[in-house]
Amino acid sequence: MQSIFKASVAALALGAVAAPAFAESHTLSGDLRIISDMSNPAPRAVMEGLAADFGAMHPELNVELTIVDREAWKTQIRNALGANPPDVVNWYAANRMAPYVSAGLFEDITDMYENGDLTGLDSVKGALTIDGRQWGVPYTYYQWGVYYREDIFNELGLTEPTTFDEEIANCQVILDSGRKCYTIGTKFLWTAGGWFDYMNMRTNGFDFHMQLARGEVEWTDPRVRETFANWRKLIDMGAFIDDHQSYSWQEALNFMIDGEAAAYLMGNFAVAPLREAGLSDDQIDFYQFPMIADVPQGEDAPTDTFHIPSGAENKEAARAFLQFVTSPDVQTEINSGDGLGQLPVNANSGVDADEFLEQGFEMLTTNAEGGVAQFFDRDFPAEMASVGMEGLQEFMVFPDNLDDILERLEDARQRIYE
Amino acid sequence: MTYVSPPPEARSRGWYKRNEIAVTPFLFLIPAVLFFAIYVIIPIGQSFWISFHEWDGLGDKTWVGTANYERLLFDDRKFTTSFWNNIKWLVLYLLAIPGGLFIALFLNQTVTGIRLYKSLFFFPFVISQVVVGLVFSWFYLPREGLLNAILAVFGAGPVNILGDPSTATYGIIAAGLWPQTAYCMILYLTGLNAVDPEQVEAARLDGAKGWRMLWYVILPQLRPATFIAFVVTIIGALRSFDLISVMTNGGPFGSTRVLSFYMFEESLSEFGFRMGYGAAIAVVLFFIMLGFIVYFLWSMWRDEKGAR
Structure with missing residues (x-):
């Protein structure tokens, strides 16, 4: 290479x-x-x-x-x-x-x-x-994926998870060590879209995710609910940082830089600011979002x-x-x-000799059989994306409002795709 | 009385010369009327027209009748939230008027350096709303913010004002009150200069002081200042766009939107370009504003009539 x-x-x-x-x-x-x-x-x-x-x-x-x-x-x-x-x-x-x-x-x-x-x-x-x-x-x-603090993983004796159960087990260890598992800043909403993309693609598969994007599936469908149920497991554990609705994605980087949170589901553009903030390549690493159901992996x-x-x-x-x-x-x-x-x-x-680019290229060429998605706000029509991301942010803060959120999104779907 | 024929030179004068007195006012008005029509009246008409269509701003407009309004008024929670937030803004923003009055009364004295104090109080009105928004959003930050540091001294728990949908709007209004109070203060300071000292003296001889002096002698003389303060505060409340955009961007989950922000989001933002729907919101906002404008015009007209 x-x-x-x-x-x-x-x-x-x-x-x-x-x-x-x-x-x-x-x-x-x-x-x-x-x-x-x-x-x-x-x-x-x-x-x-x-x-x-x-x-x-x-x-x-x-x-x-x-x-x-x-x-x-x-x-x-x-x-x-x-x-x-x-x-x-x-x-x-x-x-x-x-x-x-x-x-x-x-x-x-x-x-x-x-x-x-x-x-x-x-x-x-x-x-x-x-x-x-x-x-x-x-x-x-x-590529998108989970960028994590390699040094924290090593300190806690964790390895890159490949299944959701391992992910949750890892997260529990991280929480017990007094840190948060994931940093995220949802002030501008789209970061929550990334989490939904992955939860849904892993729970129901890439094709289902695209059907949802094209408006062919109801938001109140039990399969969509299952996606949110999986997501909620992490929210209920307290896996995400507090008050994430007040931060932009850049502000949320600080939690990972300071070691208060161990990982960040993000696009590869997050690597540059992490490096600039003084983290070496020994401290950051990347893994593909783990499997939940046995479906071919789709990637953003x-x-x-x-x-x-x-x-x-x-x-x-x-x-x-x-x-x-x-x-x-x-x-x-x-x-x-x-x-x-x-x-x-x-x-x-040729792909540049960079640990993250190489891993990303490898992942997208060999391990994304499900398909490659663009991103929540590019795959869904503009209006659906904006209503949707607002609902996703609300879900991350108040998971109990899920029924109300899904009904709202379903109303929007029926109107937008008609 | 004999009929005197007009002097010959008068008959030869042009049409304009003969009608000068009647025509000139209209000539002077033409530029203003023209620009007002092009930039205000015609766009208002266009907004009404667009609001009956579905249009993405690029392709053809589709006539949808009153569908936009039906959805807006009966089937849109975002609109309801925005509307009630507008009401909150209108009511709470008026606090700037008594606030400004009391600061003005406090500063209306001759002490060394009073000019400096006055300008310090006026300072928030001079800086841009965007800066005010930024300063307050840092002040409110959930962990590092000054507000939580102060609360911690009193043992009160950390609060995330802008992250909690039930408090975020009030947090932004508080930020908006800071410059608005300064504005009202300046209006009252100028008003206080015009207060007639003889009346004050006469009232004092009659034994008025404190609250009674303020209420029966000073305030009636400040009526013009109060009226202007009321007008600018109402307008300020309805224009509360920049603070919301900077501090919360309408969030969390749309709880701090007001009608103007919602209109912008629907029609002009990154995920917007639903021009018809945005125009319908604009029309509703227009009628709300029209209510106030009519009231202002009416009370000015009444005052002028009374003065005559």
């Missing part, structure tokens, strides 16, 4: 001229306007590098990059796609892109997948497919994407850019530890 990575970095370092073959075939000219939401420091550097490299490959082309705040972009994209749209934009896969696809604002790029312009993307193609057509390309994705692996607005002016250059971003070498480079620190979407890319 290490050598593959080094080789591809070396190949890139030789200069973009030596890289993809499509560069030579045709001269691109004019302006290429990109609006990106990669506003955090590391992603920003990656995006700026991508724009610069692509510009160097096409001297006639003027690449114009605008980076907007990631949170602000979630509402700004509507205006951006409306009048005078750019040529390339960032967005998210699955149901999150449905409003723009159905409004005809994203360009159909099915032909690029069919004519061989985009190779090695078969495994992630599904997340970009709506109504049997493809509407964009992924550029990165990351949210995918971030690039799209071409249908009103773009320079679609030719935009398509070339999409192809460039998803090519194996570029994928290896931008997802490396120096870049995004996430997983490359191209099957022919």
